[in-house]
Amino acid sequence: MENFRYVRPGSIEEACRLLREHGERARPLAGGQSLLILMKSGVVRPEVVISLRGLAGLRAIREADGGLALGATAIHASVAASSLVRARAPLLAEAAAQIGSPAIRQMGTIGGSLSQADPAADLPPALLCLDARLAVAKAGAIRELPVAEFLRGYYETAMDPDELLTEIRLPALAGGSGSAFLKLRRQATDMATVCVAALVVLDAQGVCREARIGVGAASAAAYRATEAEVVLRGTRLGAAELEEAGRLAQQRAEPATDHRGGAEYKRAMVRVLTARALAQATERARGTGR
Numbered sequence: 001m002e003n004f005r006y007v008r009p010g011s012i013e014e015a016c017r018l019l020r021e022h023g024e025r026a027r028p029l030a031g032g033q034s035l036l037i038l039m040k041s042g043v044v045r046p047e048v049v050i051s052l053r054g055l056a057g058l059r060a061i062r063e064a065d066g067g068l069a070l071g072a073t074a075i076h077a078s079v080a081a082s083s084l085v086r087a088r089a090p091l092l093a094e095a096a097a098q099i100g101s102p103a104i105r106q107m108g109t110i111g112g113s114l115s116q117a118d119p120a121a122d123l124p125p126a127l128l129c130l131d132a133r134l135a136v137a138k139a140g141a142i143r144e145l146p147v148a149e150f151l152r153g154y155y156e157t158a159m160d161p162d163e164l165l166t167e168i169r170l171p172a173l174a175g176g177s178g179s180a181f182l183k184l185r186r187q188a189t190d191m192a193t194v195c196v197a198a199l200v201v202l203d204a205q206g207v208c209r210e211a212r213i214g215v216g217a218a219s220a221a222a223y224r225a226t227e228a229e230v231v232l233r234g235t236r237l238g239a240a241e242l243e244e245a246g247r248l249a250q251q252r253a254e255p256a257t258d259h260r261g262g263a264e265y266k267r268a269m270v271r272v273l274t275a276r277a278l279a280q281a282t283e284r285a286r287g288t289g290r
């Protein structure tokens with residue numbers, strides 16, 4: 001690994017100032033689960049590493065406007081275990097619990113995962129379904145953007161090099177909602193071959209008012225299968241509708257063949273996991289599933 005300067009700012013303002021001062025020569029360090037691997041292999045050679053560990057409040061998970069606000073350096077283990085997240089955004093807790101191994105979940109952070117923008121990451125499909133908005137700081141100013149705009153493509157985000165992701169904001173869920181996150185992987189601690197998040201909202205008669213489907217590891221960035229969502233609205237989410245939704249979600253998939261599976265296999269798994277995740281989300285919304 002190349003030599004680098006390690007700095008530990010005491011505030012978000014100071015971190016932003018350092019980022020502005022050093023531009024592309026600097027990198028924020030959150031859990032280091034991706035950054036340190038890239039530095040060790042020489043893919044990334046920052047001259048200045050800006051640790052986010054000392055930033056007060058950036059790890060907090062709190063209620064906000066009836067929904068939730070998660071600090072960017074909240075670790076995956078905290079997100080998975082938080083009673084607030086489990087009550088208000090169970091889909092996010094379920095996805096976070098399936099990341100890597102316990103050791104990875106103790107170090108990796110929600111903000112680091114989003115900033116890394118790995119197309120196979122587990123949190124983006126869940127956050128897409130939850131309509132997350134991300135707060136990004138730059139030289140004292142904060143802008144907020146939807147997660148779908150933040151995730152631009154293959155390891156690419158909408159952040160400039162002098163910007164810092166500070167908070168992930170989730171609106172309150174509607175009553176009558178149920179959700180599920182399903183991940184296909186080759187072995188227990190692997191990244192997803194394909195993963196799907198589903199969220200449905202039922203009315204008092206059990207009719208689908210809204211359906212959201214987030215698909216990961218099947219494209220350059222996680223995506224919402226909007227065509228599939230449309231066909232589910234107004235239905236009772238029967239087997240035929242879920243099958244059709246799976247087929248439509250698959251149509252959007254453009255996976256690459258890699259060590260985790262062939263493109264055709266991944267496309268087929270998008271169809272299967274979408275139908276299964278929707279079925280599980282529906283059972284939970286009806287109060288009949290776990």
Ligand SMILES: Cc1cc2nc3c(=O)[nH]c(=O)nc-3n(C[C@H](O)[C@H](O)[C@H](O)COP(=O)(O)OP(=O)(O)OC[C@H]3O[C@@H](n4cnc5c(N)ncnc54)[C@H](O)[C@@H]3O)c2cc1C
Pocket residue numbers: 027028029030031032033034035036052072073076098099100101104107108109110111112113114115116120121122123159163164165166189190191192
């Ligand atoms: C063996 C292994 C298995 C894994 N398995 C999974 C898995 O199954 N599912 C999954 O989703 N992920 C998995 N991961 C990824 C891991 O969970 C982390 O989410 C990911 O590595 C990045 O988070 P981090 O906090 O470690 O970020 P870091 O490695 O510290 O940073 C990653 C990148 O984001 C930038 N960055 C970090 N925080 C910010 C911020 N707040 N603002 C702006 N830029 C920022 C850094 O500069 C760097 O470029 C795995 C990782 C490893 C090593």
